Amino acid sequence: MSERRAAQDAQKKEHGVLYYLGLGLSWGLLAFVVLIAALVILVPAVTRSTPYTILTSSMEPGYPPGTLVIVKPIDVDEIAIGTVITYQLESGKPEVVTHRVTQIIQPNLPDGEKSFVTKGDANSEPDAEPVKPVQIRGAVWYAVPWIGWVNNLVNGDMRAVIIPLIAGLLFLYGGWLIVSNRLEKRRDRRAALAAERDASGPADDVTA
Structure with a gap:
């Protein structure tokens, strides 16, 4: 039982590291895309500049x-x-x-x-x-x-669509990571409770 619990704890720790790594990368990419969108689309439009x-x-x-x-x-x-x-x-x-x-x-x-x-x-x-x-x-x-x-490959109308689309997909991916992690934690808690119930169940009869 202790070996099984240790394996479960190690798996949780690994999943936790991967989760936070994926979440950090997704939010970092989202921030990068939003910054690029502001520099390439928003600021020029507001200031009447041209890229x-x-x-x-x-x-x-x-x-x-x-x-x-x-x-x-x-x-x-x-x-x-x-x-x-x-x-x-x-x-x-x-x-x-x-x-x-x-x-x-x-x-x-x-x-x-x-x-x-x-x-x-x-x-x-x-x-x-x-x-x-x-x-x-x-x-x-x-x-x-x-x-x-990238600016040369995408015309003005498409540029205004593609960058927000990429930002939206990254936002959805970050949300999916959060939801999936919570669901996984819920499953782990249920598995842990089930294991505790099994461990505390009635012991087998012992005959001399």
Whole structure:
């Protein structure tokens, strides 16, 4: 009987460790998904920012390929040397580049507009043409490593569905772990009570 009880106690301890490990991992993943959802969807929507994916190595090491940069609208007069901006290669066209401002060209005429010389951090030469204000989409506000690849695979409408779906599944998994652990503890208590009743039952008659 003592060996059986010891085996049951060891099994309970093992199940308890696995339960808390699984629960911790599920809640940790849930917190991670919620954080990513906030950084990629919620914050840009509230601040009217736009997420872009870095596709080339021109901005390494700060922004390697796969980095998701959140670009916030900026007033042209706030752009300084060192500001990382995202601009359209041609005004009104979807293709964009994210590079650092290395020089500001002031207008020659009073009613003229300034332009900006940009360069990738990993490039040896500046970009071919100065950037005009009409081309500028904004300045990089913050960046999230690696998430850009996911952003490229999922369009805007699907992104708003998939991340909450993953968070919901992780939440359900955490709930299932809690419920299953309680059910297992209830079964263990019932088994322990049954074992105690068996142990305290009437002893067999002993004859000389």
